[in-house]
Each structure stands twice: as structure tokens, then as C-alpha cells.
Amino acid sequence: MILTINGQRREFADGATLADLIAATLPTDRGVAVAVDGEVAPRGTWASVALRDGQAIELLTAVQGG
Amino acid sequence: MILTINGQRREFADGATLADLIAATLPTDRGVAVAVDGEVAPRGTWASVALRDGQAIELLTAVQGG
């Protein structure tokens, strides 16, 4: 399936979960927050959320600012 | 019936209209605006509006200000 991750289109195996995606994409999940199609995906749900083709995932963290 | 006119309670004959009330209360109806129970009563309706006991009538005009 095709997912849009932080604005980039990426191919992923069908049935992949958020946890899979994060593991495959980021060096660590510390300090990470995730939104799927404009909704917050709490850390506790990552392992259970099965992703679907075409979804937009935002992977965020805190950076210097303000 | 009892009406409250600009905050004062006044006795009026049943069936009196806004036009009657204005004629009885004001030297002139020039520059006058009327609200009945918090709604504007357009000049064109004064003669036809029959007042009911307990209504609150505000008789306003433009004064220096602002």
C-alpha cells in the first residue's frame, strides 16, 4: 500500500501497523507523536492500528522554537 | 391593562394600539422609535398593533452622544 509520511509517498507492506512503520522509519520512538489522517494516534494504540492504503501519517517531535 | 413604558408602569384602556399610546404619551412622533417586548415595532405597524396587558414598551429617540 502507499502511505504519505510527513508529506512523502512511501510503499509499505499491506497489514503494516503504526508500530511497524515507526520502527522502519525512525531511529527511536522516544519523544515521537503521531497523527493519522488528521487525528492523534496515542502511543498505546500504535501496535494495534492497522494502516490502510492512502493514509497520511505525520510523525512529529519537539524541536527548538518559540 | 398595565403596560411598562420606558420602565414606568402605566394603566391603559384595553385594545389600545401603539399609535394610541404614542399619541397619549408624546408631544410628537417625529424621530421616535419603538420596541415592544424587545422587538422593533416599525412605524408602519403602530396603528395596527394592539397592545396586551404586561407588555414592555420602549420609546426612544436620538440624543446627543458619542
Add this chain to the structure above:
Amino acid sequence: MILTINGQRREFADGATLADLIAATLPTDRGVAVAVDGEVAPRGTWASVALRDGQAIELLTAVQGG
């Protein structure tokens, strides 16, 4: 003799007066003021003041300013 007029060295005939110099130098003496060696030379004295070699003459007038 050599005179310095408004900072320029000029040759003049010996015995020339301020009046001679002004007539020879300026289109008109209207609105003119004269200083000789740092002293005011009043208009009334121009005809009688005999100039001497080496003197410094300033010919001034009012211009826009201030």
C-alpha cells in the same frame, strides 16, 4: 597690486578703491556687503577706501539658507 577677493588672488591697479573694485567685479552693488581684512567696510566708505597690496576682500550677499 594683488588682492585676495573671495579667496581668489586678483591683480588691481594701485590706488583702486573699494568702489572701483566692486564696479569692476560685480554686475550690481545692490545687496552687497564688504569686509576688508576681517573688518566690515560700510557702504558709505567704499569710494574713499584706498586698497593696499595683499589685502583680503570678502564680497557677500544674502542667499537662501537657514
Add this chain to the structure above:
Amino acid sequence: MILTINGQRREFADGATLADLIAATLPTDRGVAVAVDGEVAPRGTWASVALRDGQAIELLTAVQGG
């Protein structure tokens, strides 16, 4: 003789010196400066300065200010 000390007229024995006056007037001469008739009288001269009738003596010290 009569001296004016800080604006007050005071009687003193003839021949009194500044040192006598200070000793008689002040608990201590520490931090004291003296002017006689509008002139500074340096500490070193106090013992030798003989006062004269009618003189004005100012006895000053540093106080909080400024």
C-alpha cells in the same frame, strides 16, 4: 571679641586662635573644614591663625546628600 560662627554671633577672648575656637566649639575636629571670611583655613594653620574681632568663621563637615 565678637565672631560670627556658622551665622551665630559669639564672644571670644582676644587672641584666641582657630584651634582654640574649634576646641571650645566642637566635640572633635575630625572631618572638620574651616573657612574664615570666605577663605579656606587649612588644618595646618589652625594653631597659628589668630582671630580678629568681627570675623566670620564657617565650620563645616560632610553630611548625607547628593
Add this chain to the structure above:
Amino acid sequence: MSDELVVAGEKLGSRLILGTGGAPSMQVIDEVLAASGTALCTVSMRRIDPSTTGSVLDVLAHHGVRLLPNTAGCRTAREAVLTAQLAREAVETDWVKLEVIADDDTLLPDAVELLDAAERLVADGFKVFPYTNDDPVLARRLQRVGCVAVMPLGAPIGSGLGILNPHNIELIVAEAEVPVVLDAGVGTASDAALAMELGCDAVLLASAVTRAQEPALMAVAMASAVAAGRLAHRAGRIPKREHARASSPTTGMAVL
């Protein structure tokens, strides 16, 4: 070259808008109107007092001044809308100076109620002149909902503190697509001139004139100041310089 103020499609013969409040008598209002040459004046809607003789409307009519009823004292959009509708009945104009204040101490506008009222009144066909704070973003929103002008305050009503934040007024002017009227805070002539220099299209004031020691004299002062500020704005002032620059020739000095 003509430099008339046009608001809501109407030409106004003066850039000085007067509030009639605070004047000690009709006589003073009459003098002030004559002296100021104003073309637009605010009035307030209040309960009729049958005992009062002489109406401010007659004085205003006598000077051929256009009316701008206000909603002074209203605290909610509902009150303000109703008051505007009653004003339209009473003086037959769809122009309204929209005031929705938050409290009687500061008399400051309440952004939320103000915006709500403005939207409703525009929908009801009014030409809305909102009295607003100096927030450029609120001014923008008021224009978006269809107000025919924006009237930011310089300082609290009646304070005479002048223009406390010229920077905000400049921001409002810079992006305004309707006339900007400096409303409230003006205390003296230089305040009014400054407002126009900042790019405002007009100045609205009341107390500064009506409560001055000599109202008629101050009315002339304000009219002159508004004209002066407008002309200075158009004339293009010299830039501010940290250092001096001679205005007399630096050459041709005599050696004396």
C-alpha cells in the same frame, strides 16, 4: 486636486467626524458644528424624556450634517443590533457607529460581540462603522464581514491620551481596503494631526472638543489639525535622521 473622503459610496465634505456627547448645551453644539465644518456627527438612542425642549436633531439638521447613530452602552451583539434597528427607524439612516463595550470602566470594545454584531448588521443592510480596538487582525475581520470603515481607538474613550500605539494604527492602515477612522483618545490638535499622518482617512472625536475649556475654539483647532495632518501625509515628510543636516549652504562661507 480633490481629496474628498468617500465612505460607503458617499462623499463627505470633512475628514473630522464629531461626537455630540459631553457638550454642556445645544448652544455649544451649534457653535461647535459651525466652527468645525464637520459633515458627520454621532448621536445616541435613549428613552424619550418628554420634558426636554429642543432636539439635537434640529441643530444637526440646521447645519446640514449627516447623522451617524451609535450603539453606545450596548454590551451584547443582540442589544447593539436592536439599538441599530431602532436608530434606523428613528432617524431614517442605515449608517451606524457600532459600539459593543465590555464594561463601563474601560469602555473598551468586546472583540467577539463586536464581530458578531457587525456580521448581523451587514446582513440586515446596515452600513457599519465599528468602533474597535487597535488590533490589526480584528480590523481585518471587520472588513471581511463587510464593514464600510474601521474605527480603531487611539486610547480609551475620553482619556485624551492620544494615540498609544501608532505602530498598530500604521499596520491597520497599511492593509485597509475601507476608510480608517481614528476613534477615541484624541486629546488635542497634534493627536489628530498625527492620526492623519499615520494614514488615517478621518478622525472621530467628541470630548476633546465638547469638554475643552473653549469648545468652539478647539473645534477650529481640530479641523485645522486634521487638514494639516492629511496634507502632511500627502506631501511626503522628510525621513527621520539620527544626524543633523545643514539647511544653509555649506560652501561660499566668508573667511573673516
Add this chain to the structure above:
Amino acid sequence: MSDELVVAGEKLGSRLILGTGGAPSMQVIDEVLAASGTALCTVSMRRIDPSTTGSVLDVLAHHGVRLLPNTAGCRTAREAVLTAQLAREAVETDWVKLEVIADDDTLLPDAVELLDAAERLVADGFKVFPYTNDDPVLARRLQRVGCVAVMPLGAPIGSGLGILNPHNIELIVAEAEVPVVLDAGVGTASDAALAMELGCDAVLLASAVTRAQEPALMAVAMASAVAAGRLAHRAGRIPKREHARASSPTTGMAVL
């Protein structure tokens, strides 16, 4: 009521005094004089340039404007006195704007030389208008030696920074026994109005008009601003208040 300015026993028809420096052409000076309605203008004494055609004196004479020669550029009392005497010869007036500056960067007056020159010129029969800093004590001394006016700066010449220290100008005005002319620093109309509101009797400016993008327009602006500020000063402004004060009736509100 008449409110004419009287200096050195002479009535002046305007409280705006113009410097003619900085104007790009005689044509502009002509327009500015007409537009401003000024009655007094400064000129500077410089070496005659036989090549120049047309004299500023002719333009000034054509407008019936009185001359106020200055001593611009002088650094010492001696130079300034001599320059004043030469000006008296050239334009036949005993009025002089006395400038004794300390350097060409700040163009600020030198208190010591200025006071010395003022004393000498008064003794020589001049009517001295000293360009001074905003020190109230120096202004007092200049009056004591017989100056017919004092002309404190608002800000450095040509800076357009306005009035940097209104408090000092107020102190000078409060005790002045001769006219106080705000000289130098004015950049725009509101500055001129403020000067008059502070109690100054007149404003002297040059660059603000001559170097504006549209000099004639700015000349009108300045004339209006000076008039506005003067009237506001006479009219008695409302006091500044920390808190708001309603200008619409607080009674008679409808209950809606």
C-alpha cells in the same frame, strides 16, 4: 479676538517662520512662500557668485516677507558678530538669527560662544534671535542679555526627529518674557502643532518644507498645524485621564 505675534515691537502676520534653505529652486521658494503665508524668512550670508541669476531677495520682496539673516556656519562669537554686521549692511535690517555652532556634524549651538555673541550684538543695536539648545537656564541667560526672542531646538537641524524633550520646552515657555520660537527638528505637521501646544509663540522650520516630496503642500500643512496648535493651546485641552470617560449618556438606556 486678535492673536498676533509681536516680536521686537513688530507685529508678524504669521506664527510660521520659514528658512529658505534646502529648496531645489527659486520657483519652489516662490510656491512655498505663497502657500505658507509666512511673514518672516531666514537668509544666509555667502560670497557673491556673479554667475547666479535671480536673487532670493527678489522673491522674498515680491511676497512682502521680512528678512531674518542668519549667521549659519559660524563657529565663534567673533565670526557671528562680523557676519551679522555684514548682513545689516547687505539687507538693511538689525534683526539677526544668531547661530554659533560647535561643529558641522551635530550643528548644535555652542552655549559659551552663543551667549558671548548675543551680548555683543545686543550692545551693537541688533535685535537678536538666538538659535539655542533646549536648556532652560541658557534660555534665561539669553533673555537677560537682551535677546528679543529665544529659539530652542526641538531636535538637531534637519533631523526631522520632532521635539525630543517637550519637558524642557515647557520649562522655557513657563518663564519666558520674550517670544519662544521652536527652531529646528520639526519633521511633520504634528511636530509643529505640538510645539505650539507646549506654549511656543512660533515655529521656525526649513527642511521639513523645502525637502518634503511636495514642498508647497507641506507648507500649507505646516501653516495649518501651527494655527491648530496655537488654537488648541488657547482653547484649553481636556486633562489626560488614566481611565475612560463616556461621551454618550449613561442614563436613559433602553432595556431591550
Add this chain to the structure above:
Amino acid sequence: MSDELVVAGEKLGSRLILGTGGAPSMQVIDEVLAASGTALCTVSMRRIDPSTTGSVLDVLAHHGVRLLPNTAGCRTAREAVLTAQLAREAVETDWVKLEVIADDDTLLPDAVELLDAAERLVADGFKVFPYTNDDPVLARRLQRVGCVAVMPLGAPIGSGLGILNPHNIELIVAEAEVPVVLDAGVGTASDAALAMELGCDAVLLASAVTRAQEPALMAVAMASAVAAGRLAHRAGRIPKREHARASSPTTGMAVL
């Protein structure tokens, strides 16, 4: 006597709140944190860049500084609420600096969206620190919906213009029932001191320190200035007087 700042029930060891934005490097942030002694710092939520090494969170943790995530860049209540929720997930705090701006030029807050977002976030259990304009009425509304502080701007973000309207800040402070934090506009130490003298409980700044020529030095300056302003506020300053008052004895002068 203790004078600790308490916000949302938490004691903070410093009244200087720092934004970490604008710093050229983590090294500089580290120095600035050490120099300022701040106890609370803002961070922003952005897309993860796997290439970046070293997290600002580590630096902040190392200094034991509390985090205040912001919603910088959000234009709508919806975006801001979602960003706050994501921040809560990422850094495990329910504190949020709420920013809802109207555009990228002025970076000014949008009153309507800001108030909406504040209400929703309070309902969702957040401790909301709203970045607001200097409108006392909006500040009042933000408190009414349950914000734990109000953070009015002194001037636009990053402008360094200081406090453009001290009068409004005083009005906000006068009626505030939660801490008032002067946010945005501070350019130098005296601005920060003034904010505290006006009665603010703390100052939030970023660019003034991170973009100064010597950030660490400026961080110390700001910490000292905040302390100085707070102490001056508590110490009770002398009243302003139009006239001088001697500080040296006026009696006991010698007659010399």
C-alpha cells in the same frame, strides 16, 4: 521573603521564560540555559528529520528545565488543538503555549480562533498559556475560559520594539487573576525590566537572547533585568514629579 512565581499550581524558580528558537546551535542553547537560570522553555512541534543529531529535549532535560510546547504556526483552532494534543503525546506535559496567528507577516494572534482553541484545550484538560494581543478585554475572556496565565505581546514577535502600549499592559495586570507574562517584543534588558515594573509576573522572550550578538551575555542581562524590574515593582518607586526636588540638604549651607 519568598517571591516565587506560581503558575498552574507549580512553583517556577525563575520569572524569565525562554524560547529556544533562533539559536544558531545546541551549544548556544546550552550556554543560554546555563546563563539565564530559566526554569521553563518553549519548544515547537515539527516533522521528525531523521538526519538531525542531538535533540533540544536532551539539552533542556540536562538543565532540569520544564517544557512548554507551543502551537507556533497554527492558523486555526483546529490545528492548534491537534498540535497541542500531539505535543502532549510527545513530551508528556499538559502545559501548552497556545499560539494561533492570523498571518505570517505580522504573526499577530487571531482573537477569535485563539479564544475558541483555548476553550477547547481547557476542556481537554490542558494548562493553557495563551499568546495574546494587548487587548485587556480578550485577556479577561481568556481567563474566564480557564487559561492558567495570559501572555500579552509587548510588540510583534521578533521586532524588538519593546512594549508599545504600556497602558494596556497595566490594564491587563490590574484585573488579572492569573499570572501575566509579557510575551514577544522584548529587545533589550530595559524592556524586560519595564514589563516587570508594570506588574507582569514573568517575561517570555526568545530572539532577544538567541539572536543577540552574544547570546549568553544577553541571557544574563535578561535574568538580571527581570529580577531588577520585579524588585523595583515591589520596592515602590518614587512618584514622577514635574518639578525637581533636592536630594541634598537645603539648610545648613555655609555663607562663603
Add this chain to the structure above:
Amino acid sequence: MSDELVVAGEKLGSRLILGTGGAPSMQVIDEVLAASGTALCTVSMRRIDPSTTGSVLDVLAHHGVRLLPNTAGCRTAREAVLTAQLAREAVETDWVKLEVIADDDTLLPDAVELLDAAERLVADGFKVFPYTNDDPVLARRLQRVGCVAVMPLGAPIGSGLGILNPHNIELIVAEAEVPVVLDAGVGTASDAALAMELGCDAVLLASAVTRAQEPALMAVAMASAVAAGRLAHRAGRIPKREHARASSPTTGMAVL
């Protein structure tokens, strides 16, 4: 890096110079000295009152503070010179704060007498610290005659009006070859910080601390403010910008 103030070849451990006048008691002076950490204090010369117990000199000595006798109250160069000479006798220092005032209402310095006195005292071997107005030209002359510092006023003595003309202070600092001490006018901490940011080398104040509601607290505030202003001056503030500049990243925004 060391940043000690050096005046007349002497290092001073603090950039805050205190006047001791106005304090209600020796006890308060003692507290203020301890709290401020000042290294230099002014005293005045007055007639001895044998009845007074306890000398300010003992308190100052106890804190190891250097003395700066002043000539407060003197109206002429002659009086001031004599007073300085008497001070030298009394407290054995050749340092003197030279005050020559024009009157008791404004307490403003008299430029002419001041300059005369300064010249005479320098010739007599004094280290002269002149209290002067904010005229850059007079400051220049005072340096030329050999003063070891110049001490321009920010506002009239005891007025607490702050720095009325920062532009002049900047001009004085820009060309000063001796330390510039802002003397008089400071009312609160931000005034002192501003003075240092303008480039002054020190601040001298009395009433602002001694007449504050809590003198010791204000003394700490002033010490912190002077340090803050000095550091900010050295740190290089961000430039003022008319427009906003984001301090949070403008890239990496999530699309939500």
C-alpha cells in the same frame, strides 16, 4: 572578561554610584549601602550641628565606600570652588562632584558657571565630576578643560522622569573620552538599565533609592538593573524591526 569601571585612574567595584541624600535615617543608609554594593557615594558639605550624633562618614567608612563630596546648592563658580576646597580639607579627597545650579526650582546646572568652576578646580588639582545638562557640546567642553568624567542629567533632580532625551545621551557617549555617568532623573530600574544600554559607564542616583517605599529593596533593584543594562550593551541587542520575525521554525509544519 573583566569589565571594571575606571575613573581618574581608579578602579571602582560597581557602576552604581549612590547619593546618600533623602534617606530617613543612618540605619537606612547602612542597609542601602549593603544592598547596593556601591563603591562610591556622594556627601554634601554643611555647617556642623554639634547636636547630631553619628556621622554618615562612619557608615560609609564601615562599608569601605569611597567618598565623592558634592557642591550641591552652590550658585556660582566661586562658591563651588570654595566648597570643593573645604571638602578636600574635611574628607581628604581631591574628587568632587561639581554642582553649580541656576536656581532652587529647577536645580538645573548653569553652563557658564559650571564650566568656569570646572576649569578652576582642575587647575587646583581636583578630579572633577561635573553634574551637567544633556548638551553634548557642553559635555565636550567639560572634557576639554580636564574633567575626569561627565555626568549628564536624564531629567531634573528628584523628578523620577527617567531619561527625557536619550538621543542627547547617545551623542555624549559617542564622542566621550572619559566615563559618562547618567546623573539625576532615574526613577526606577528600567531607567537605570536604559542609561547603561545607551552606553553610559555608570549611573548616579539618590532619591530613587532613598525615597522609595522600600529603599533596600530598590537598592538591589538598581544594582541589578545597572548590571543588566551594561551586559545588554556589551551583548549587542537585536536590531529593531518594523515587522515581525518568527522565532519558531517556519518549515517542517505538519499538515493536520
